[in-house]
Amino acid sequence: MYPFRIIEADMERIRNWLLPVLLVIPQLAYWPGRALREGEPVGTAPLVTAAVIAVVVTAGLGVRRSRPVAAALAVEAGMLAGLLLPEDATLLHSLGLLVALYSVAVRRPGRTAAALGGSLAVVDTVRSVLVLDSGLETVGETVVNGVLYLTVVGLGRSRRRWLAGRRAAARDLARAEAERGRAATTERGRLARELHDVSAHHLTSVVVTADTALRLAGRRPELTGQALRFAADSGRETQAALHRLVAMMRTSAADEGSALEERVDGLAAGFARLGLRPAVDVAPELAALTGPVAEAVFGIVREALTNALRYAPGAVVRVRIRVTGTGPGADAGPDGAVELTVEDDGAAGDAGAAEGDGTRAGGVLAGRQRLGSGRGTAGMRERATALDGTLTAGPRTGGPGWSVRALLPRATALPTASPGLRTLRHRALGSLDLSDAAITLAVAVFPLFVVIVESPAETALACVPAVARGLPLLWRRRAPWAVLTAVLAAAWLAPLALAFGLLSPTVALSLAAVGGVAECVAVYAVAAFAGPARVTWPAMAVGAIGLTLTSLALAAADGIAELKDDGGFGLLLFLGVVFGLVFLLPMAGVWGLGAAVGTRRERVRAWEDHALTTAVAAAVAEAYEERRRIAVELRGEVLRHAGEVVARAEAGDLEGVAAQARAGLAAMRNLLAALREVTGPGNVRGPRHGPEERPPHTTSHESPKEAPPSARTPAPAPMAASPSPSPSPSPAPDPVPPPG
Structure with missing residues (x-):
């Protein structure tokens, strides 16, 4: 195992340093590499500064997992030093800043990620003011940076919750496995206490009473009759108590033929061992359902x-x-x-x-x-x-x-309903995730940023189709099919605005092109959250067809169809085929990515749920198996001897009563000794059979004429016979300590 751990640690280090290297090398190749290749004059100071920045960014990203805040600050320091260089010198380093901020969101509390993201946004705003000449460009870049930071923090928090869920599932499974290991031992301890309380006192009393009556038979013959009656009554009580205990032990939570109340109680007991505090209340008329x-x-x-x-x-x-x-x-x-x-x-x-x-x-x-x-x-x-x-x-x-x-x-036919589109029945409102809000804001803001650059005067009118297209993405996890439908419907606002002259062709085309990201996000959501791939695959075709129709509507509204009076419809049909094929490729890629992520997530969670449920069921089953084994022992030995006590008492054989009571106590002692043994999970030992015991499957009803020495009862001091004599030192089993 040791070499494998070394290899795993080496692979982890490679993965940790590979990303910063892949970011820094292309940046150096782009600048100053491109400038040097083209013969542009580059001073020594800028070259040294670029090299230092590359080292700082690489080192910072290298420790992003262990010290994410320090990594983000180091990359930001490199970005600030890049103000001394041309703008191209830190182009890819800005991606490193997003990577570092993502690591902070994953590995640090939400307050830390929010504070750091806000600080970085403020610093970027100051840098934009110093670098950019136009106030409009400064505002636009500030908004874009803020949206990017919010999106990265939201995605990081989602990843943090995912990892926390996996750690919690691992803890639950470990606790369930530990409880499974203790299930049989715990059950043995509980049953040992019940056996001791139920039967040991009765059988011990019979032995003491019978021995006393036999010893005093010459002087007080009337004690013999009293002892026989007491033995018969105590034997019947012991039989009844043991029969009830055997019936209880044979109840299994996993037995599908058992009554509902018994199964639910057993299930609740299994979860109670895992830390829950279940309280079960079953109506009497449903207990045997x-x-x-x-x-x-x-x-x-x-x-x-x-x-x-x-x-x-x-x-x-x-x-x-x-x-x-x-x-x-x-x-x-x-x-x-x-x-x-x-x-x-x-x-x-x-x-x-x-x-x-x-x-x-x-x-x-x-x-x-x-x-x-x-x-x-x-x-x-x-x-x-x-x-x-x-x-x-x-x-x-x-x-x-x-x-x-x-x-x-309670009485119904076989199932007739099909699952259908279950996602359409999801509630439309509920708690929203930070990543949902960030992605919605990004999808709505980026088209507006393009509009601000192309035609600032139309920004206010462009807000309506941009926001309408991005807003449904807030609920993409809960109702993905409905969100995809809403996004495709909102995409028609830009062609309609162009047809009525509310937007210029350039702005409408920009909204349609950049806004197509909303369709991609919606298709991804359907693939990831709406069910298995065999159900969600039509989403990529739906998204491609929706984009194709809105693109044709834009073309028609812009007058492209009027290029040829007779061939307008044919041109639109040709464009529809071309657009459909072009849009289908990215939609298929987005759907495939979402399906892969959703399948992996479902497999992980299904495995966790299955493992947890299996562990709980195994703990319940092992406890039931221990009860069943002990029930066999009780039926095979103790109950038989208790029945013989009653039979000998009714026949007037006091010596036989004493012998059978001693034999029953010996069987009980051996059974309790076996219960006190500690065994590992899944390795439940059978009871030890002494020379005075028969295996549980014996059918002989012959009893020994004399109990072995270990089972004999020391003669008690002379005492007056009574229906309920106080037991003196006898072969009563030792008190069983509580489990654990």
């Missing part, structure tokens, strides 16, 4: 608890399952429908906790939307719609936290 509805309820609860564990670790989660129209606050619903509500109080579930910087940015809703893929909610909704039910999920109305509510008919 099985079948497809119970499966859907169990799946929705499991997904909701998984989401709560990811986004609100340590939260109190209330799971209520009841019939509609019953219980406090119940809503009216279809007759006989099952109403499921899962609510958490949002503890530790804010976005700031996920980011790790102690800030709260948008509450639980924002944190969940940024960290989650939305597939969990879609999966729960699909379970509900598969049974003609409904599901809603969102922030709680009465306080912080998240709420999931499902209505499932």
Whole structure:
């Protein structure tokens, strides 16, 4: 492993230094390299200054991951020193400043990134005032720089949240694996206490009473009858208690044929071991529910608890399952429908906790939307719609936290609904991400910057189509198909304004050309957020067709179609084919990039959710396996001896009663000793069988005539017989210490 770690560290260093080298070398080749190749006079001082700036920028970007703020300040210092050189001398160094600012946004708290970005914007404004002659150009460059910085910070914060989500998922998985390792041990300790409390006292009392009656039989013969009656009663109580315990042990949360309440309780217990605080309330009439509805309820609860564990670790989660129209606050619903509500109080579930910087940015809703893929909610909704039910999920109305509510008919046909365009049902409003606002602002401002350069007088009129085209991008993550439709519709404002004479052809063409970035962003959003590639691939064709139609509308409005009276339509058709092919290539590239990013994101999150759910299910299954194994032991040994105690008591065989009670205590002692053994996860040991025990599968009902020495009870001091004698030193098992 050691050589591999060295290779990995070397690769990390190469990746860290490759980017600054790739930025600095082309800059030096462009200036002063181009000037020297063309024979332009370049002084020694500018050459030395350019070399020093290149070294400073390279060194600064080289430490951008460990010291991002220092890296950004070093690159900015190089940019300021570049004021002594021609403008071309720091052209690519400005890209290095954006890279450094991105690293700050990823690796430092939001306040630091905002303060540094604002400071850089102010410094750039001062530099623009010193370099540029026109006040309009200064304002334009200041606005563009501000939008660029905001976009970079927004993208960096999104990356920071993504990394924080992955670290949180890794912690959850590690905790789940650790709890899985302790599941069997914990279950053994709990069952040992229950076994000791349930049966050891009864069997010990029988042994003490029988031995006392046998020892005093010559002087007090009446004690024999009392001891037999007491042994029969205690044996029956022991049998009843052990039967109840065996029934409880055979309950499995993973057993699909089990009753709904048992499955949900077992699931909640598994998540409780991971830090959640679930409280389950199942209506009595639904406790024994099985079948497809119970499966859907169990799946929705499991997904909701998984989401709560990811986004609100340590939260109190209330799971209520009841019939509609019953219980406090119940809503009216279809007759006989099952109403499921899962609510958490949002503890530790804010976005700031996920980011790790102690800030709260948008509450639980924002944190969940940024960290989650939305597939969990879609999966729960699909379970509900598969049974003609409904599901809603969102922030709680009465306080912080998240709420999931499902209505499932208890008797329904097989599924008839298809998923359809689920994105169209997303809510139009909600918490927005900083990167969404930055990209929207950039898409709206850059066309206006072109308009300011070409025709400043038309800037006010150009604001309407530019803003209308960029504004829908705020919701590109939540409703990508709707956003693409809105962007394509807004693209028609420029041709219409040109047709009515509100904008000049130059401005309209600039808005259409630069504004085409909005279509690219919308197509990317569809590919990345609207589902798998097999569903979103038409987006690239839709985007290309939309751009083609608006381009043809611009051509028609500008009079190109009138070049030939008879061939106008043919010319438009030819231009449509050409434009369509030209636009399809970039749209296909943008869609492919978005599909690749979305697929990778979904795979990562699906693996995390699967691993977490699997670990929790494995912990529950291992605990169940331990219960099942102990139930077999109880049925095979302890219950058999308890039954023999009753049978011998009813037959009047007091010596047989004592022998069977001792044998039962010996079996109990060996079982408890096995429970106290510590085993690793997935390596549950079977109980140790002493010479006085048979394996669980034995069918013989013969009992030993005399218990082995280790199982014999020391003779107690003489005592008066009573129905409930106080146990003296006896073979009662030692108290079992609590687990862990």
